Structures are given as structure tokens and as C-alpha cells.
Amino acid sequence: MIAMDVxxxxxxxxxxxxxxxxxxxxxxxxxxxxxxLAAVGHAARxxxxxxxxxxxxxxxxxxxxxxxxxSLWLGRRCRTPMTVLCIPALLPMIPGKYAxxxxxxxxxxxxxxxxxxxxxLYMDMFFSNAMVTCSVIFxxxxxxxxxxFLFPKRAYSITRRR
Amino acid sequence: xxxxxxxxxxxxxxxxxHMMGCGVHTSRVIRCAKRIGEAYGYGVRxxxxxxxxxxxxxxxxxxxxYNEVTEIPALPISFAHNAELSALSWDAHDDRxxxxxxxxxxxxxxxxxxxxxxxxxVLAGVANASFCALFGGDWWARGVxxxxxxxxxxxxxxxxxxxxxxxxxxxxxxxVASLCASASLLLPTATAEVALTTSxxxxxxxxxxINGVVDILEGHMLNGFARLAxxxxxxxxxxxxLSFTLMLVKDSLL
Numbered sequence: 001m002i003a004m005d006v007x008x009x010x011x012x013x014x015x016x017x018x019x020x021x022x023x024x025x026x027x028x029x030x031x032x033x034x035x036x037l038a039a040v041g042h043a044a045r046x047x048x049x050x051x052x053x054x055x056x057x058x059x060x061x062x063x064x065x066x067x068x069x070x071s072l073w074l075g076r077r078c079r080t081p082m083t084v085l086c087i088p089a090l091l092p093m094i095p096g097k098y099a100x101x102x103x104x105x106x107x108x109x110x111x112x113x114x115x116x117x118x119x120x121l122y123m124d125m126f127f128s129n130a131m132v133t134c135s136v137i138f139x140x141x142x143x144x145x146x147x148x149f150l151f152p153k154r155a156y157s158i159t160r161r162r
Numbered sequence: 163x164x165x166x167x168x169x170x171x172x173x174x175x176x177x178x179x180h181m182m183g184c185g186v187h188t189s190r191v192i193r194c195a196k197r198i199g200e201a202y203g204y205g206v207r208x209x210x211x212x213x214x215x216x217x218x219x220x221x222x223x224x225x226x227x228y229n230e231v232t233e234i235p236a237l238p239i240s241f242a243h244n245a246e247l248s249a250l251s252w253d254a255h256d257d258r259x260x261x262x263x264x265x266x267x268x269x270x271x272x273x274x275x276x277x278x279x280x281x282x283x284v285l286a287g288v289a290n291a292s293f294c295a296l297f298g299g300d301w302w303a304r305g306v307x308x309x310x311x312x313x314x315x316x317x318x319x320x321x322x323x324x325x326x327x328x329x330x331x332x333x334x335x336x337x338v339a340s341l342c343a344s345a346s347l348l349l350p351t352a353t354a355e356v357a358l359t360t361s362x363x364x365x366x367x368x369x370x371x372i373n374g375v376v377d378i379l380e381g382h383m384l385n386g387f388a389r390l391a392x393x394x395x396x397x398x399x400x401x402x403x404l405s406f407t408l409m410l411v412k413d414s415l416l
Contacts, residue, residue, distance in 0.1 A: 016293045024241050025238070025243075025277055027242045081245060100359035103401045137371070160256065161249070
């Protein structure tokens, strides 16, 4: 049952990664690698959050590091820069629910300005969600770009034929 | 025979401006431009800003120089151009290709037809529906998100083709996609809110966000912050579009 959950998580992440990648027009040979990285990254975060109970931001950092190193390794094989593989693979990990709650609580805050209880409630909701959204996006960006700075020589000559 | 300074300079300026325009991070553009100059025995220096770049190619004698200020064209983001143009700079460098051949390959890369718009629309719709599944949306919600994304993305493609201001494109597409997704409130699903949440996420500007961070970490502060400011404005536009829908349907959500 748990294995099925992990597999379905990986499958949906792979489809989402490929679709979001298609919007930015990647080379056709990159699609399988994007799918693989998106699946592995998202499933890794899912496992980290489900089993050891890691929080969302730390889980995202670990998954982004995995995607970053993966794109450094696979980028060499399909002669594409790291960012071509890692950006679409990261997109399924965007904390959409928290970003949505941020917008929703802002509207409700403005709507309940006259009510002290509602105002406090939505203000709290806005800041909690904003903090999670910003932290996770920051962790995703740092995790995916760190391998580029750790192995600059490989990252900078990734599209070289020889 | 050595390629002329002007020919190399003109080509490198066009090449670098195209790479910046299609969403390549700054240090890669500079490295690739320098590599092409090196392939023909010239030193290239590039100063890159958000909307234009200045290129200086040093000839054999101190008096011999080529300078150009080029406007960076506003192109759609293309990972294919990023990958192929980077590879082209290595091929020019390693195989010592004549400039005419590099020009020809460059022309083939930039003129290659992109993925058909209908295919991108379908893939984006399926991707967003999968995203909805990741957030726990049921089949009703996934179906609605698929249709809502298709509507929003179609509108985005049409408006972009008509050269509408891209902030307006993002806000209107987010509004239309989320409004279509709000139809899930009328359906027998407990995850209507998940559908609303995911319907606008195909618009998230991932490329400027990551490129912005890369640029800042590599010391190209101005370009990095310009990219992040652009990404932040686009996210605000998505939030504005979503807000209009939420204002219309908020009573059903409480």
C-alpha cells in the first residue's frame, strides 16, 4: 500500500514535470530525464516527510539537492545545461497550497477588517503560509543550484562533446 | 585564414543577445560568448544588463577593437535554444569550425520549429491535473483542473501572440483558469479547493526564479535581482487574477 503511494506520487510528479517542462520548450531528448528527476525528487520528499517525519522545507532541500546532483550527472549524458533538467523537475514541488492560502487569507483579512478576531486569525494565517511558501521556494532554489557551485568545472562544460 | 574581427564581433553580439533573451543565466551567456571569440583567436568581454548588452572584441593590435551595444530581444523561454547554443559554442571551440558554418548552425537552431502549441497546451493541462493529484485532488478535481488549465493556457497563448503586456497576460490567464476551476464547487467533490489551488500553478515563473538565484550567487547581482523582481511581479499578477475569482466565490469556500 505504501509502495503504491510512493509510486503514484512519483508517477504524477513525472507527468507534472514533463508538462511544466514543455511550456519552456526543452529539447525532445531531455523529456525522459526530466521525468526521472521529477519522480525521484518528489518521491524522495514524500518518503522523507512520511517516514522520518521531516518538515516540508528540509524535505524540499533534500529533494532539490538530489535533483541538482541528478541533473549534473544526467545533463552530461543528454548534453543539456543543469537548469534545463532541474527547473522543470523542481516545479512539482512548488508549495501551491500554502501560496493559495496566503492569497485567500489576505482577501479574508481585508474582508474582516472590522472584526478583531477575524483580523487576527487571517493575519496569522497569512504570515504562517507566507513563511512556509518563501522558505520552501528558497530551499528548492538553493538545493538545486548548490551542485553547480560545488562542481563548477563539470557544470560549465556539461554540453561539451568530448 | 583568420575570420575578420567585425564578422566575429557581430555574430557574438547576436548570439549573446539571443541567449539572454531566451532565458539563459548570465554567467553561461558570458562564458559561451567568450568561448566563441577564443575559437577565432579574439578576446571577448561582455557586460550584460537586463535589456541590453555591451560587447567588446579585442583584435590583434591594441587599436583594433569591435564594440557593440545590442538590445536583448524579448523571446519566449527556450530550454532547447539554451542547450543547443551552449553546445554550439563548444563545437566551435573544439572543432575549430569556420564562422560561416557556426552561423549556419546558429540559424538552424533558432529557426527550428518549437513544439506545436496544441501539444504544449495538452501537456500543460495534463501536468496541472497531475499536480492536482499530488495535492490530494480527486478525479472530479483533476478533470476540472485539466479543463481550467487548457482554457487559461489557450488564453495565454493567444494574448502572447497578440503582444499583450505580459503582466496583463498573467493576471487574466490566472483569473480565467481559476474561474473555470471554481466550477468544481458545483460538482460532487470534497476537493474543490484543491482544484482552485492548482489551476493557476502552470503560470509559476520557475525559470526567472532559479536564474535569479543563480545570477545572485555567481555575483551578477543586478541581473539576478532584475530577474527576481520580474518573477515576483508575475507571481503578484497570478495572485491578483486568483484574488478576483476568490472574491467572487469566497462565500462558497467558507
